[in-house]
């Protein structure tokens with residue numbers, strides 16, 4: 001029975017539609033994106049990272065080259081948007097060693113995998129957190145996860161599957177804080193523009209399972225967490241609010257954040273009480289630097305660097321000289337559009353033979369921008385070998401932000417694709433053409449059914465012919481409707497839920513020839 005479930009999963013993964021005809025540049029961009037998303041499919045990541053061996057009646061669990069003797073059974077808990085595929089992978093790998101498990105997954109995900117027989121599994125699949133917001137259902141799943149891990153002994157192993165969206169899928173407010181109060185605070189922080197580090201610092205302080213607490217409850221069982229990172233730089237204490245990692249933040253920092261956004265004074269008494277208790281409680285933070293997490297091993301099994309490297313390999317196979325410029329892109333989309341246009345300017349001067357390879361590197365090194373460049377050796381060696389006759393592919397990854405002031409429909413990737421195209425239009429490149437794909441690896445950009453969009457240097461010019469004014473759409477945060485109308489939606493990238501999530505991928509093609517998309 002299980003075997004057919006996994007075969008079905010394979011066919012589902014393959015069925016994700018990206019459009020793979022290679023005749024046009026937009027299809028090349030889609031193909032590069034597809035390859036990067038495929039490389040971080042949670043099911044494959046788990047299967048490649050975890051295995052079980054049997055020798056002389058002793059069973060060993062192998063995780064990333066580390067082995068653990070299986071004395072009793074293995075339990076599984078999990079929470080996050082990409083945890084379903086991870087669970088399939090672990091269930092198949094563990095086979096009879098799997099005792100039982102509970103995973104908290106996004107609402108609707110089971111229906112869209114209706115070919116799977118979830119009822120026959122030893123793992124209980126629980127849906128919740130509609131729109132990435134904690135709710136009664138995800139709280140019930142959290143209670144069941146807590147109940148399961150509480151009863152484990154020193155002979156047990158528990159595998160914790162973690163991915164982005166895990167914070168909303170593992171809510172258990174501390175003390176007398178109600179779910180509504182917690183939800184309201186999280187929403188307020190989001191609306192004030194708090195970043196994920198600030199948001200999760202607060203979450204950890206008011207939650208029973210976050211900030212390392214889940215791992216503490218699992219003790220004395222061995223805890224092995226498999227983490228798919230959706231946060232820049234893979235900070236383990238931040239991803240899904242670090243339920244298996246010692247909490248590096250503290251109550252003072254939480255209060256500072258709440259004061260920074262003028263939220264502290266109006267907090268409900270229940271939250272203030274918990275913060276006061278935490279301030280006075282030595283127990284909560286004393287474990288930070290000691291060895292109380294010795295029973296825990298955390299492994300990052302996938303991140304945006306892997307996706308970027310696969311994009312690089314595919315672009316190279318497709319005959320582009322390619323370089324990863326950054327995996328840590330963050331900040332406002334408007335600003336990033338300008339920075340990207342400046343970077344493109346440097347490379348286009350190179351292709352026009354106005355500057356040498358060394359001068360490209362010099363200009364990049366002296367580049368005033370918010371971009372944190374990728375591994376220096378890779379960037380330098382790759383650009384040193386660039387040829388002035390060959391088209392270039394620049395790969396960047398990360399998670400920009402949009403301050404939404406309009407009432408249109410869109411997402412940060414569609415906003416960036418259009419905004420960058422407008423920035424390119426201002427600069428009027430003479431002898432190169434530029435094409436750009438910006439997409440969320442989860443396949444869903446903002447509240448739309450598109451992963452993102454494709455922009456290019458003459459888009460503004462072409463949109464005039466259709467009497468479309470991109471600036472109006474940008475201002476109203478209505479880029480989905482722009483791309484839906486422009487050329488009959490040809491430049492929207494629609495792939496559906498991909499089942500994974502390692503933030504966004506940006507691919508810039510700089511072509512010497514005046515080929516149209």
Ligand SMILES: Nc1ncnc2c1ncn2[C@@H]1O[C@H](COP(=O)(O)OP(=O)(O)OP(=O)(O)O)[C@@H](O)[C@H]1O
Pocket residue numbers: 081132164165230401402403404407408409410411412415440442444445446447477478479501503
């Ligand atoms: N109309 C819009 N135009 C542009 N950007 C928007 C619009 N509406 C929402 N957004 C952006 O989309 C973001 C939410 O999108 P999304 O759900 O893809 O990201 P997320 O919550 O970070 O989840 P994930 O990390 O899983 O992708 C918001 O932070 C906001 O910046």
Ligand SMILES: O=C(O)[C@H](O)CO
Pocket residue numbers: 163164165166167168196200230231238239240241
């Ligand atoms: O769940 C969360 O906290 C975010 O997705 C970051 O991991």
